[in-house]
């Protein structure tokens with residue numbers, strides 16, 4: 001067994017009706033469930049923020065959602081409050097076959113730093129532990145799906161390539177936020193890094 005399916009953040013808050021809804025976010029769930037059958041390992045990630053998280057606009061007086069703020073680790077988008085630990089918004093979409101997951105990686109749980117990537121937090125240094133998990137299972141090939149293409153999926157794919165994995169992003173089973181050209185920007189970065197887009 002050498003390949004793993006990584007399902008990024010298919011959570012209620014990123015689906016229509018959620019706090020940070022991604023258009024069509026729920027439309028990928030059925031396809032992801034079918035794809036799971038082709039893999040020896042299935043990993044889900046879950047965006048998992050404390051209420052006081054520094055990426056929430058409403059934790060900064062006067063800051064608008066989707067504005068930028070300089071953090072000690074670099075520029076950060078301020079998001080609407082989303083995926084608060086234990087909330088219904090943080091739960092996986094009801095139809096996602098989460099029973100099939102071998103491993104669930106939670107990220108963004110440190111209040112002072114956001115974590116888009118499934119491998120490293122936004123300082124690009126603090127590991128989530130996923131790299132070690134995959135290596136100790138002998139996984140070398142990854143297929144990524146989920147939400148959102150231009151943030152958590154994209155940064156996960158870039159880090160995965162940098163860590164030496166063979167990486168394919170199933171673009172048909174991802175959906176994007178698309179903030180100020182972020183989707184085009186991320187697609188270019190993924191192509192330049194050697195991520196396969198399928």
Ligand code: VGL
Nearest residue numbers: 009047079147148151152
């Ligand atoms: C995500 C913004 C904030 C994502 C998570 O899953 O792409 N985007 N938190």
Ligand code: ZN
Nearest residue numbers: 047082083108
């Ligand atoms: Zn988040």
